[in-house]
Amino acid sequence: MAKINFGGVTEEVVTREEFPLAKAQDTLKEETIAIIGYGVQGPGQALNLRDNGFNVIIGQRKESKTWDKAVSDGWVPGETLFEIEEACEKGTIIQYLLSDAGQISLWPTVKKHLTAGKALYFSHGFGITYKERTGIVPPEDIDVILVAPKGSGTSLRRMFLEGRGLNSSYAIFQDATGKAKDRVVSLGIGVGSGYLFPTDFKKEVYSDLTGERGTLMGAIQGIFAAQYDVLRANGHSPSEAFNETVEELTQSLMPLVAENGMDWMYANCSTTAQRGALDWWKKFRDASKPVFEELYKEVAAGNEAQRSIDSNSKSDYREKLEVELKELRDSEMWQAGSEVRKLRPENN
Structure with a gap:
């Protein structure tokens, strides 16, 4: 990690120079990344990961506007686009990118597919931080990680296509496999982050809501x-x-x-x-x-x-x-x- 001085305060951040895309690709070469939700953050993160050479599939409800949007973006039904449960079953990393309310509603469906060794990925600390209110309590034998781009999914995609990066925070809530750090940093690089700075789930959601x-x-x-x-x-x-x-x-x-x-x-x-x-x-x-x-x-x-x-x-x-x-x-x-x-x- 690079040590950067921010106005007299030193922080450790991850840049693409020290953790290049090739390293991220190698780290996740055996993983299947299942994007659950194709609304706000889903398209930008999914398309950037796909363009960066990762194995990505989409989980979305059929006969919905977002299913149709995924098809128009080049995701192929039965190959890279599936119903939510099938995508959760296939994915080794499940990127849970539904709205906060949507995450609460779908949690029982997603949870049963979180088998040992998988990773559950968020881009917002809401569901975990307020677990007493949301009911989102992950199994203990999976990794629980977060990458939160500091901007909209639209901006993330637009900047990626311009050859730029949108800065992101990252956090580890649970490291069951010993691989959570490499997984989360690789995903942060893969989605197109400019640089990554560490946080925790609570700080992310407090700063984000504020x-x-x-x-x-x-x-x-x-x-x-x-x-x-x-x-x-x-x-x-x-x-x-x-x-x-x-x-x-x-x-x-x-x-x-x-x-x-x-x-x-x-x-x-x-x-x-x-x-x-x-x-x-x-x-x-x-x-x-x-x-x-x-x-x-x-x-x-x-x-x-x-x-x-x-x-x-x-x-x-x-x-x-x-x-x-x-x-x-x-x-x-x-x-x-x-x-x-x-x-x-x-x-x-």
Whole structure:
């Protein structure tokens, strides 16, 4: 493992230089990787593994949209695409990539195929960390491992096709075979990770739930909406408000921050922007930190997990979700965004 200094804190990470793809392929050459679930993470991880030369099969329900998607992606029924139970039986590594609610529902089916020596792989620590709530308790004679790409399955696939990698965390919950470390690192390399950093199942789910509700999705939408509303209330047009709130950030600034860091961004903008950003960022930090502290406590207490389980397992969840998404979609800000995207040069 490589030792990297992160702002004065030293971490051990795994890079593709020290654990090359050829080593990962050799480690898993006798394994059959069964991807259970072909929705959010499944396609990206499965296709990357296949393109990287691993033996991959898909387990999915027949006569479903995701079965049809798998077929369109080149998975062949009866050869590399099977019903879920058959894929679980064939797989020596079962990548459990259903939604958290889906994992709870299907667990009795999957568990009976987890025979001694197999590996159960997650990309989220939810099911194991909250096992008292989910009922997901693996047999003691299998490996239980995790690789969590820090982004969507779509981004994982897109970056792979561009020759880049999406960073991932990895964890070992249970090492029954003595091979869990080599298995999990090989899978992390195989799915297309840029580099791998160690965590544990609890830390992964705590950070993930906090991030999703915070800067990755919840907080950013709240900040977008607040700034957009203030600009509109003060007479700015929808086009101006959206461009200053969302478009400039996502299309211009964030790619540069990703490449060079925020300090570089501050150093390479106008002196007026520098002064304002330096004067105001701590005020936003101080205003939002109590919300993040409350959020983390709710995650650690299991309350956020229980809310998700209760909501997502209801039969009318999809219908209620569509109502909430429609509220976002139909808001003036995102209607303006739809029109702005159409005006981008690449769309004309």
